[in-house]
Each structure stands twice: as structure tokens, then as C-alpha cells.
Amino acid sequence: MKRIVLIGPRGSGKSTIGPMVAQACGVPFIDTDEEIVSRTGRTVEELFRADGEDAFRDYETEVIQNLPEGPLVIATGGGAVCRTENVRMLRREAMVVFLEASAAVLADRTRGGMRPALTSLSHDEEVAAVLERRRARYRAAADLCLRADEETPAALCRVILEAAEKGSLPVNALSELLSFLDTTMIPAGERNVVHTRIRTGASWHNGLYAVIGNPCLHSISPSVFNPLFEKYRLDAFYTRIEHPDLAAIMAQFNRAGMKGLSVTIPFKQDVMRYCDAITPDAREIGAVNTVVQCGGRTMGSNTDWLGIRRPLEDTPAGEAVVFGAGGAAYAAIYALQSLGCGVTVLNRTAARAREAGERFDCAAGVPDDYKADAFDIIINATSVGMGGALPPLLRRDQLHEGQTVFDLVYTPPATPLIREARAAGCICIPGTEMFIHQACGQFERFTGIALEPDEVRELI
Template sequence: MRLVLIGPRGSGKTTTGVLLAEALGYRFFDTDVMVEKAEGMDIPAIFAERGVSAFRSAENAAIRALPVDGAVVATGGGAVLSGKNVQFLRAGSLTVFLDADDAVLAARTEGSTRPPLTGFSHAEEVAAVRKARLPLYRGAADFCIDTGGLSHADVVSRIQACIEERRSGMVYREFVTFLQQTRMERGEWKMTKDCLCGMEGMPLHGIFAVIGNPCLHSRSPELFTALFATCGVDGVYTRIEWPDLGAIMAVVRATGCKGLSVTIPFKSDVMQYCDEITADAQEIGAVNTVVRCGDRFVGGNTDWMGIREPLADIPSGHAVVFGAGGAARAAVYALQDIGMDVTVLNRTVERAQSIGRHFGCEYGTPDAYVPEKTDVIVNATPVGMEGRGGSVLSKGDLRAHQTVFDLVYTPPETELLRNARAAGCRCIQGTELFVYQAQEQMRLFTGITVDAEMIREILG
């Protein structure tokens, strides 16, 4: 096994790594030292004479040259910026995120010879760089340890305790017992049990799950199991369909689940179980992604990114969102992020008004829709869903200059999209939302970025 230490400068990776290697009888590798040796100059000189890109290239080469077993590795603070680096570092390894608060990190690195990365003061730069990289550190980590106030020996002891707990596999037995009482099919439950409680003891990179009621129809287990296999992530992704969110979160916290995909009806209620909520999720009022780091649950929202990415190349203009639920809120947030003026239309005008006032946009009933003044249409209602049928707009309501994004993805080709194609519109299927939100979810879960095309191929 290999142990990889990641985290910002000043978190204690090198000193801790040396002590941990000695305790385990492993070899110690510092990727910064490897870079300096390979380049024949120290890192400040590399930055000054060759630039940041040359340093990153040398760092990439050093990471690829690391042994895969019997080693403790301390990485540079920016190693996680490359998803490929994270993939190499996580393969067959346990990754430990060493962290401390901004003030501690600034004090520990005061007077460093490293060149600045921003034009900020030292303390401001430490805070800004750590904030930008924090989601990547969390995703890439199997364990998270705050080193502020701890001796290096204490940190080593905590890492060893984490390894022993993971190796025992005991924490997974309660999880498997809970799954047995859910609506999961017996064959799937047995397969999950064998993965978690088999002869090998443990999946290195932990448990992930989609939670909802219902969620047995979800394709997330199929998708993430395939992505994990492709990217060398030794994790188990399963599903928990159960009506009691409190019971789900209790077993999730007790058994150390690393990541959750959250679906209906829990996207708002799960926020109360999170220790931290990202700014986008707070603004939208919904969490669809939970990532565990140490004892903290961080709630985020990737749905809005699943809406933004397919629309990112569209010039600014006027967008209309049909609907007033959680999907509509994510759509408004995404559209405003790319510079669109937005109007929310809903049959119950009070619900549209609530969103309009929250986001500072126009609102009304569907009667207020004016096709000539609308460039983008987003259907965030269930109209058109398999078993319901129908369309929020007819062919006569659509114009060739419009882009129509139907967030309904079952079936992929809805009546609205058929009408839009007939009118000459650009059409975006709801499956694209799933593709791009899952791409971002994979990054938050593991620190690894995968191509959207890979997700499309897996989903067929």
C-alpha cells in the first residue's frame, strides 16, 4: 500500500511524512525534492526562470515516477489541480488531507522563499489559495486531519488509527445491516455486502451512495461504478431508498460514507445534516451532493452546473424558465451565471413570485410568455415525463432562433423537444443535465475530472 499526503503549504506534509514512513517501515518521497533534483535547481528558481507551467510539468513527471507500494509520499500543495495527477496518486493508495486554518498556515509559511501566486498579501494569498483548492483536497482525500494544535507525532498516530479502522472493515457492517432493511433487491444487496465485508477487508476509497425515496431507478450506481473502475478508484457506490432521512444520515455518519448523491425528496431537508453548505447550494436552497471530510459533511449543488454547461456557449439574452420547484431554482441560478435575463413562469404565480424575488428576476404565469422576446427556454416542470406526457409549449409557440432545454430526461426525446425540432430550434435533452452534474459530482467525490463523453458512453 502507498500513503499520499496532500494539503496546502504549512500543513506539515513533509515532517509528518518522514515520521510516518519511519513508523511503517516505508520509503519516503517528497515530490518537491524530486522536482528539484530532476531540474537541477530549487523551486523558486524554476518559477523565476521557467515559469509555473514548467514546474507543473516537472511535478507531473515526478508523480508518475513514484513507486506504487511501500511508500509515503508528500506532494506539493498544487498537485491536486491536475485530475490526472490525482488519478495517479490515488491508484492503490490511501490519501490523507492535512489541513489547518488560514491563520495557522500563514504563520507557518511566513518568510517562505516560495514565489507568490497572487498579488495579495501573504495572509490573503494563503486564504485565497486554500479556499480555491479545498474542494479538490476534500475529494481526493480518504482521511482529513486538522494539524492545527497537534504535534507531528499526534498526526502520525491519527493517520495510523484511521488506517487500522479502515482495514478492519468493522465500520461497514452496520451499513450493510441497514441496507438489508431497505427496498434494495436481494441480489444487489448481497453484491454490496460481499464488496464491503469480503475477504479483502475494505474498499480503499470508501462508500458512496445515492439517497432518495424513490431512487431504485437511479442510474448513478451504474455510472459511478464504471467511472470508478476506469479511474482506479477503489470505492463502492450503492443506493439507499428509505423514507426516513434522519435514519439514513445516522448510518451514513456512523459508517464513514465518503459521498452522497441526493435526490427527491431530500434535497432541501438534507441541508440540516450538513456541517457546511457551499454558496451555490445555499443560494439555490438545495443540496444534491454531500462530501465527507473527516467528521464534517459538506453539502453542495451540481445540478445548476448540469444546466449551465450545455448553455455556456449561448450569447446573453432573455431566458424563460417554466416551473417553480428546485430544478427551476437551479436553472435560474445557472442562467444568471452566464449572463441571461430570466423570467420564471408558473401556473401558481405565488411560487413563481417567490423565486423571482429571491433571485431578482421577472416572474408570472405561462400566459406571459412571448416567443419573439425569448432566446432560451428551460422546462423545469415534470410535464413530458414518461407516464405523464404533454408539453409546456406547442410547435406554434416556438421560434427557430430559440434554444430549448428540457430537464425531463425520461424519455430523452420529449414532446416539447419534438415540437422544438419541428420549429427549427436548437434542442438540449435532459440527459445532458445528468451528464454534466455527474461530471462535477465525480470531481467533488474523488478529485478526478472525467470527460463528459465518457459519461455519455457509459449511459449509452
């Protein structure tokens, strides 16, 4: 059997449901808090009070990293998911279950406990604040999300046991998804994997994922995410869904209980209306490129801006120009402003440039307004140069040494703009860097595991 890991805040019922599941499976049960107490000879409350939360988390990480091999049911502390090394270990060949409950219920269940407060807030306010801070981490790390305040422990135990036996995805809905995929241009190899898994009655305990778009068959995401799933010993699969009808795609996504989607053109704005919640960054940018489903609720977020921001974090803030006024340009403007840069957006259609300028309170104009001496950072958020097509966005005589040029186009890696910028002595960032960093952000939202950029870089 798969290892079963229960995560969630204090009061969610992990220590009640865990032993029930373990007994039904005939395997050992380990509560990491109890293991810490056994090793230190002190209660959790004493450890928190004397050593502080950080020291307790160190004890917790040590216990998690040294869990015995083989089938187990594990209950972890509420903050265990805040460290990626814990999530990496807990998710290995395991099905992770998030026991979710409202802040009011959790506060009632933990009222009067001896554990020291983590903040200066009242008990109820602290429970709500900690839950809000950690909720996205719980949902990312989980394969199954269950409402622990709406079902009895016995009912939750039955759901967990059924998912452990049959997988967390409904077989009938997967068969329907397969029929839908057969109407698309999904590559034969990817289709065969889905066919085989359904035909043999197997499922994906750690989720089914896809990139959606029209077109999207050119996406290299499957060749990145599937090796990463294998590396971290996740029973998951990532494919491509190229289809013109977003409503049809999202209907399949919901019915099949898929865990996550990477969203590309032309769906990044329209997909927002299919999300139950949207992160503040995605709402401000006006586009979603990542959708995660947990417990029947979908969260939309945006990692494109992280893919732009992180390669620029060591670049001094200055005046930046963004060419383009689409979704990628909006992500670039948001990223640059988060770094303290002044931004000007230039677009061939002046009205679209003005719209972007008004949205982000920045200067706007047309490409002819570009002046080399006015800008320290140049970002190409248009399709100019894709496939190596000439002419370049800017010529070398329009650039100068010391400028940073970031071309979001990544096919080919050395675009005409990058070649001209190198000849002019500019600092160059190829579009592959945006892909690498946004993929890191997506993988963490999908699985709870934070990656090092080189882990993606070596796969592309």
C-alpha cells in the same frame, strides 16, 4: 499495501510524517519537491523565482506522472491537486491523506521561508487566501482528513497506518449501515456487494457513496459512478438509499464515515441543515444535490445548475423562460442568469412563480403568459413529459425555428416536448445532457478528478 499519498499546504507536516509512515511500512518515501530538486539541480525557491509557479507545476506534473509502480509513501506539493492529471495519477490504487491545519498555524510554520510570494498580499494573508482557494480540492481528493495542528506526528502516523491496514471506514458502523440498508429496497446485487465486503473484513479505502431520495431506485447513478471508480482504479463503491426519513439516512452517513452523497427529491432543501458548510451557489439556489464528508465535516454544494449551464454555454444569451418553480427551476434560473440571460419563470401556481421571481429578481407568471416570440431559450423544469406522458408542455405551433429548447426530463430521452421542438426546427437539448454535466461536477467533488462529458455520456 495501498500506496499512501500525503497532500496539504506547505507547513502541514507532509515531509515529517511521510518518512515515519514509510519506515513503519518498510516502503520507499518520495517527496515530489525533493524529486524536482534532484532532477533540475535547483532548489524549489530558485525554480519559483527564476521560472515562475506555472513552470514549477510542469516539473511537478512530470514527476507525478513518472512515479515508480508499487507500494510507496508520497508527499506532494501544496498545489499538486490543482491539476486533475496529477490527482488522477496520485489516486490510482492509493489512499490519499489530507493533512489539514489552520491558516494561522501554517503561516507560523512557513514564516521566514525563501520561497517567493505568489500574491501581493502579506505572508499571513497569502497563506489564508491560498488555503481557502485550495481547501475544496484537498477535501475532494482525500480519503482521510486529519488535523495536523491538533495531533503529534506520531499520533497522525498511527492513524494513517491503521487506515491503510483496515480501510478508512469503521467496520462496526458499516455493519450498522448494512442493517439499515436491509430495511430499504436496495437492489439485491448492491446489497450483496456491501455484505461481501463487510463479511471479508475489507473496506473501501477511497470511500462509500450513495444517492439518497424517496424515491431513488430509478437512479442510474450507480451504473455511472461504479464504472468510473473502476476506470480510475479507486477502491470505492456507490449505491442507492431509498428511505423516507432523512434524519435516519444522515445518521448512518455520519456514523459510517461515508465520503459522498448525491441528493434527489424530496431532500435537496432539507439536507442543507445537516451540512456544516454550504457553497455560495447552493445557498443562493436554496438546494443541495451533493454532500461531501471529510474529517467529520460535511460540505453541501449544487451541481444541478452546472448541468444546465454547460450545455448552454455556446448558446447566445437572450430571453429565457423557465417552466416550473421547484428546485430544478431554481437551478435553471441561477444558471441562466450566470450566462447573462433575462429570465421569466412560469408556474401553474402563480404564488410559487412570484416567490421564485422575488428570490432571483426576475419576471414571473403562469403558463398562459407564454408567448413564443418573446423567448430565445425554453427550459422545462417540471415533470411534464416524464415517461413519455402526453400532452407535451408546448406544441410545435407554440415554438419556432431558432429557439433553444432544453427539457430537463430525461426519461425518455426524446420527450414529447423534444419531439415537438424538433418538428418546429428548434435547437434541442435533451435532459440526459443535464445529468451528464451535473454528474461530472459531482465526480470531481467526490474524488478531485475532473471528467470529460463523453466519459459519462458513453455510460448512459
